[in-house]
Amino acid sequence: xxxxxxxAGRWPVERLIEVRDSQVLAQHASDLGxxxxxxxxxxxxxxxxxxxxxxxxxxxxxxxxxxxxxxxxSPDGQLAGLKALEQAGADILSLAAGYPIVSQDxxxxxxxxxxxxxxxxxxxxxxxxxxxxxxxxAGGVTYVATSVFRALAHDDAATPESIVEHHQYVDRLIAxxxxxxxxxxxxxxxxxxxxxxxxxxxxxxxxxxxAADQGVRRLVLSYGLLGNVVQDAAALQVLREMATEELNxxxxxxxxxxxxxxxxxxxxxxxxxxxxxxxxxxxAGLGGADIMSTxxxxxxxxxxxxxxxxxxxxxxxxxxxQQLETSDxxxxxxxxxxxxxRAILDAVADAGDGDLARGTALAVRRGILDxxxxxxxxxxxxxxxxxxxxxxxxxxxxxxxxxxxxxxxxHAAAAANAAELPPTxxxxxxxxxxxxxSPEAGGGVTT
Amino acid sequence: xxxxxxxxxDGKPKVILGVVGADVHIVGARVLEYALxxxxxxxxxxxxxxxxxxxxxxxxxxxxxxxxxxxVYGHGEIDCRGFxxxxxxxxxxxxxLLVGGNLVVGKQSWPEVEPKFLDYGFDRAYPPGTxxxxxxxxxxxLLAERRALGGRA
Numbered sequence: 001x002x003x004x005x006x007x008a009g010r011w012p013v014e015r016l017i018e019v020r021d022s023q024v025l026a027q028h029a030s031d032l033g034x035x036x037x038x039x040x041x042x043x044x045x046x047x048x049x050x051x052x053x054x055x056x057x058x059x060x061x062x063x064x065x066x067x068x069x070x071x072x073x074s075p076d077g078q079l080a081g082l083k084a085l086e087q088a089g090a091d092i093l094s095l096a097a098g099y100p101i102v103s104q105d106x107x108x109x110x111x112x113x114x115x116x117x118x119x120x121x122x123x124x125x126x127x128x129x130x131x132x133x134x135x136x137x138a139g140g141v142t143y144v145a146t147s148v149f150r151a152l153a154h155d156d157a158a159t160p161e162s163i164v165e166h167h168q169y170v171d172r173l174i175a176x177x178x179x180x181x182x183x184x185x186x187x188x189x190x191x192x193x194x195x196x197x198x199x200x201x202x203x204x205x206x207x208x209x210x211a212a213d214q215g216v217r218r219l220v221l222s223y224g225l226l227g228n229v230v231q232d233a234a235a236l237q238v239l240r241e242m243a244t245e246e247l248n249x250x251x252x253x254x255x256x257x258x259x260x261x262x263x264x265x266x267x268x269x270x271x272x273x274x275x276x277x278x279x280x281x282x283x284a285g286l287g288g289a290d291i292m293s294t295x296x297x298x299x300x301x302x303x304x305x306x307x308x309x310x311x312x313x314x315x316x317x318x319x320x321x322q323q324l325e326t327s328d329x330x331x332x333x334x335x336x337x338x339x340x341x342r343a344i345l346d347a348v349a350d351a352g353d354g355d356l357a358r359g360t361a362l363a364v365r366r367g368i369l370d371x372x373x374x375x376x377x378x379x380x381x382x383x384x385x386x387x388x389x390x391x392x393x394x395x396x397x398x399x400x401x402x403x404x405x406x407x408x409x410x411h412a413a414a415a416a417n418a419a420e421l422p423p424t425x426x427x428x429x430x431x432x433x434x435x436x437x438s439p440e441a442g443g444g445v446t447t
Numbered sequence: 448x449x450x451x452x453x454x455x456x457d458g459k460p461k462v463i464l465g466v467v468g469a470d471v472h473i474v475g476a477r478v479l480e481y482a483l484x485x486x487x488x489x490x491x492x493x494x495x496x497x498x499x500x501x502x503x504x505x506x507x508x509x510x511x512x513x514x515x516x517x518x519v520y521g522h523g524e525i526d527c528r529g530f531x532x533x534x535x536x537x538x539x540x541x542x543x544l545l546v547g548g549n550l551v552v553g554k555q556s557w558p559e560v561e562p563k564f565l566d567y568g569f570d571r572a573y574p575p576g577t578x579x580x581x582x583x584x585x586x587x588x589l590l591a592e593r594r595a596l597g598g599r600a
Binding site: 154155156193194265268372373374381384396 | 492575576
């Protein structure tokens, strides 16, 4: 396989403009003009419709922000859906899959962004989100959630090199807005779905460093909640600690920790689905996340999305000021996660020989970064994860993911002990569906 | 024409597995891949976004005994319609076909959904949350049945 390696290092603005003119604007006819139209759009936004203000204010007040997304193919439906999320108490209102942002174009986004009282965001899992992010920023979006590894999980054929490079463009574009006095918050979205904490943390730290490399200054590092509150809270704490070390030794970055709702299979029964949403909010609250991305309670309909946001908002407010007490169990979990994440980061640094962009792409091809449930053909596809008897996610098979030997043993023992289930049931326990459960309904729910 | 299972070099029956259509939800297929491999099957995994033609061409190329189709995003009816006819067209009319996942959108009951997929020519169809053991047991039986009839597998 031949692939051109992306190189680390901040793009000069001339490169941004050159790629913009020769590649991005050529993808689809759009009403994008020069950057100044987007800057003017940001200038016109109300104070509380800017993501960085809302994030800063939330932190000052000691409250957790809530991000919620909705996607509708009609402009009216999209606006109504986001207004319902605003009404439900969400702070960041994201355009999500289902809203055709490129064909609705800058004017469509601007109409929505100016009609909302809270910041408009964009949540996207595309391997090439460059044009979508251009349109979003030009229309007044101030929060962009995207991720190299989320894209990799969802794209069959795109190369890791192209995905890394397209994200460099997005980050350089965000930095360009920032430099001109228009702050944009970049969320490094959680890689999904069902990624063990040590790898999930290593992946967002890598990508956050790549974003910072391009000049991004406001970062939300998001962790995908797995369902076991102790494991999730430990992961959120380790993420904050390592992010501060890795990225913010000099305090130059406005850094936030995010928690993303479980994105795997959820129960068919609506009441049971609330259990999953509440469990996630408890882990985010007690783990000290600054912002939580909610999921709909059920299907992607507007009412379900609003119910998810409202439930999460309420629970996070109730948990204000509370954190999970340090315990031996929490400490062990945090130590395991921290050391394994460190080992993965070191291996990627080695692979790139000092170039993190190159190292990230190479590490994918060499199986060092292998998603247990990723769809991309360039992933090794060897790593496997399962739930242990306590409902924590463990490596059944880490494959080429270089976790330390003692962690490997611990994972193997936990996986083997998984209530001594036969292998197939062990794997099924990776869902929120108990082994042997066989629902009557034909149309389940997937997010 | 497929060799009987017992004549194969490693004696393992071979199955093609993938996520059909424009669907990228791979968790279920990966779980099945693991369970089938543990159960002694030789699994050819095609990953996500696999067309009917790609399933069938892979089955011909690797001389497979069965095609297992996963569909999670709700468009299973569009993606799976005419699957058996396509197999007939390509000359593997009697290959075992299984499908499972969130096959339809909305709250349709399984008794309404299952007949549609049997009508598309699948030997079995499975609702969400089905344990892999159930599909593997069926697969074993269907392959034994095909062998007994002197057909594929």
